[in-house]
Amino acid sequence: MNANDLLSRRRQALAPAYELFYEEPIHLVRGEGVWLFGADGRRYLDCYNNVPSVGHCHPRVVEAIANQARVLNTHTRYLHEKIVELGERLGTKLSDNLRACWFVCSGTEANDLATQIARTVTGRYGMVVSEGSYHGNSDLVATLSTEVSYTPKDRPDWLAATEAPDTYRGSLRAGSEACGEDALAEHYATKVSEGVEGLASRGYQPAAMLVDSSWDANGMLIPPKGYLAKAASIVRAAGGLFIADEVQAGYCRLGDAWWGHECYDVVPDLVVLGKPMGGGHPVAAVISTPEIAAAFGERINYFNTFGGNPVSAAAALAVLDVIDEEGLLENAFEVGRHLERSLAELQKEHSIIGDVRGSGLFWGIDLVRDRESREPIERAEAKRIVSAICEAGVLMGLMGNHSNVLKMRPPLPFSSDNADHALEVIDACLKRYET
Ligand SMILES: Cc1ncc(COP(=O)(O)O)c(C=O)c1O
Incomplete structure (x- = not known):
């Protein structure tokens, strides 16, 4: 052809x-x-x-998918060893208390769910994101993705888009003034405070701040040291949670640690996993603390038909094996x-x-x-x-x-x-x- x-x-x-x-x-x-x-x-x-x-078509991943597909593929409403093992193994890759998993099929679904969880457990509705970000394409998540769908005038009142920590082209630039990392971190963190204040002035409290720990849509940014921790504490002080979107930065991408947020010394309340998780197979996840998971579970009985099925779990386990062994x-x-x-x-x-x-x-x-x-x-x-x-x-x-x-x-x-x-x-x- x-x-x-x-x-x-x-x-x-x-x-x-x-x-x-x-x-x-x-x-x-x-x-x-x-x-x-x-x-x-x-x-x-x-x-x-x-x-x-x-790597493309890694034999371990291909074999794991084929072997499991040959035996059984159902969903998360039956007991299955591999689904449980995947949850356990992911927990070992994250900070101590992050070990309650929800499995979904895409980064969009994971961010959608993470937002729903944050709103449910905090009882608040506001969301803080970086200006120019991308988190996915459902109606809700496209609204959170300030890169794509909406010009500022179309944004809902519950959304605060704060300037991304772009020290090359942003409002304060590295090397351009007598300022070091601290001043840069402070400057961009102040934008987060302003975002939270803006929400309050429109009658909203933050449920969460959602951040892609690589700022991929902004052209890949390395934030000034201390920025992310300051941003998270500002949102937490206002009663919100911190969601690390690790769809891009996770799974060793940044080289210094398994997760982007680890490189910036922040422990999130919710972590969103996607793209690299299945080595090509569509599987994604949200991981949180048992307390947050329990609070959400009291209100919502979440189920995702394909998310975390045994074949997806087998693929995701093979990816974890290969990363460690190789x-x-x-x-x-x-x-x-x-x-x-x-x-x-x-x-x-x-x-x-x-x-x-x-x-x-x-x-x-x-x-x-x-x-x-x-x-x-x-x-x-x-x-x-x-x-x-x-x-x-x-x-x-x-x-x-x-x-x-x-x-x-x-x-x-x-x-x-x-x-x-x-x-x-x-x-x-x-x-x-x-x-
Ligand atoms: C940071 C980030 N989050 C979420 C998503 C959405 O993932 P998906 O395309 O699997 O829905 C993307 C996709 O590019 C992304 O870059």
Whole structure:
């Protein structure tokens, strides 16, 4: 089947809202580890996909899914060893008191449920989020996702969107004034206080603050030290809970710890898990304290037909096994250090790179018109660049509220050699673009 025929069939069969990556869409037929293979026989280095967290089609995950599917697949209303084991094992990866699990099928469902839990147990309705965030696409969660659906005038009164801690392009910038991490943390935490005060002035108290611990939609941010802990304590002092959306930052992505919030010394009340959890299989979760779970359970008898079924549980358990046995947290840390050095070198070579930020195996390369003004390049230009990188055999994405940040977020077994290969390709493409 040639790609154009498939494209026109797709246009007939799928709703038009579905986006395709790259100026020339690619047709993939197989994946293995960090590599993807096209119908045309081409091989691509995957620097983008975090869902196949332990590598594409990892044999352990594939086998676990197939073995369980062969025997039984029901749901969470029957006793099943693997479902219980998954809950127990996830609990061991989190701070002591976070061990009550709800299983769902997507990050959206998990954020929807976490919001429902927070509202139910606090008896409050307000929500605090970062400006420019993305948490999913249900009606409720799209409202919480200030990146996508609503302009400020459409926002409900119960929502406070506070400035994200963007020390590169935000209202207080690192290095731009006589300010260190403390002043930056204080500045952005004050935005959270203002958000909470704004809610109160509109008659709402916060049920929770929901934060993506990697600020992926903002172009991947590393917050100033102390910011997240301050933000959480401000919301808690106002009676709300702190929800860490770990759909992007979780599962070792940031290299220093299993979870993004751990890197920032915060213990959340609720943790949201998604994308990487099933190694490609759709499974997600909310994890909370037994006290919060009990308070919610008294009011709501939650059930999710597919969430946490035995096949999903088998996939998620295999992912936990592989991460531990293959040392993928350590790998993310080491390759992350290598990327940090190499990306800094790359930045020196290209004036179009205004900023490089990230950690572990999650990096953003912020492309600008001018380093001084930090004005982002146009979306169309960024798309041309990421398409050229794809054409040269390396898959990356775009992120950020201006879609100008090259996103590098590969499967966890990504090696330093893979990183060198990717950076050579990016270097060559940027050179071609700049001349
Ligand atoms: C931080 C974050 N939370 C939640 C979601 C939603 O997850 P899903 O697409 O599985 O519903 C996403 C998806 O990109 C995300 O990046």
